[in-house]
Every structure is written in structure tokens, then in C-alpha cells.
Amino acid sequence: MKLLIGDKSVSSWSMRPWLLxxxxxIPFDEIPVRLDRPDTKEQILRYSPSGKVPCLITDAGEPVWESLAIVETLAEQYPQHAMWPRDASxxxxxxxxxAEMHAGFADLRSDMPMDVHKRAPGTGHTxxxxxxxxxxxxxxxxxLNTHGGPFLFGEFGIADAMFAPVVMRFNSYAPPLSDVARAYAERVTAxxxxxxWTAAAGSER
Known part of the structure; x- marks a missing residue:
């Protein structure tokens, strides 16, 4: 498989399937594309019909775009890893x-954009x-209360990967958090x- 991704410092959508x-x-080849360059769109369109990152190219050569579609595909292909909880409820x-993370939280996205290098406590607290x-x-x-941690449904899975870029935002902008939320964010960061991912983002500067 191949995974087309944008800059690790800012591409929150790319981060999610990469983490999983x-x-x-799971073996894969990483295809990095630097964002906001003159040839960015051209490079992405070589792989992704949407013209956006991320895009998974399956072993069969089929493109799968949009983070949620990619992680669902991975969960289907690798059921042994229980990326979704095994319990139906x-x-x-x-x-x-x-899905709420994928579609929502527009104010957080715009006012506290992901930048893993940034440390600006108090900024974006609209x-x-x-x-x-x-x-x-x-x-x-x-x-965490229902499933006992250490991650959202016990072991690390898709839900945690979907919220990992939020953790990066919290690390950057330091909004007030409860002790439970802060501890969870620290576990994800570690x-x-x-x-x-964050170490590799450091080499993009």
C-alpha cells in the first residue's frame, strides 16, 4: 500500500491514517507532498481524484480518499487489529x-489550526x-469513564487517531482542560x- 500525505507539521487529515x-x-510506502507549493495540486492529482490529501492506494491499486473512508478500509482489511471496538455498542x-470529529468543530479548526511546532498558549481561545x-x-x-482507558475505548484505535490532531492543537494553544482530558492528551502525545510523526515534522522546517 501507499499513503499520500501532506506536511506532517500541519496536515491533520494525513496524520490520522498514518498513525493507524x-x-x-502495517507496511506501507509513504508519499509525501509539500503543501502550498506551485506543483502541489499536480502532485496530489497523480494519486488522489479529489485533489486532496490523504489518499490511500491499496495493494490492488485502488485510490481511497478522505480520512474516514481510509480508516474504514484499513479496519476491513486488518480485522485482527480491532481498530474499531469489537463490542457492537x-x-x-x-x-x-x-464522524463528529470528521465533520464538526469548525471553530476549533479555524481558530486553533494544527501546527505541531507552534507553542502559543492562550491564542485562539474564541x-x-x-x-x-x-x-x-x-x-x-x-x-474514558465507560471503557476505563487508557485510550477512548480501551486500546488505541480509530477514534483516538481521529482526535490525535486535536491533541496537537491543545499542545499548541493550551486551552483550559480538565485533569482527565489533560492526562489523555499526554498519553496520546507519548x-x-x-x-x-512529530519528530518527522521537525525535519520539514
């Missing part, structure tokens, strides 16, 4: 919060962004796949 592939030690909840933070904290709290 790396965490579960937990799986439905994990899909719901992953009412809309902080309302998004509160909703994310509520999701994390409910999942995950070896996340450490590898």
Missing part, C-alpha cells in the same frame, strides 16, 4: 464520535473554539507513533 498504519505496524459510539473544546472534553470523559 504506523501504530499497528462501543463500535457504534466510536463511529459516531469519529468562544466558539472553547465551546468545541468543551464538547471534546465531554466526549473524552464519557468514553504514543510512539505520535512521537514519530
Amino acid at each position: 498504519l504506523t501504530h499497528f505496524d 462501543a463500535r457504534a459510539r466510536a463511529r459516531s464520535i469519529s 468562544p466558539g473554539a472553547l465551546a468545541n473544546v468543551a464538547r471534546i472534553e465531554a466526549i473524552w470523559q464519557e468514553c 504514543l510512539p507513533a505520535v512521537v514519530a
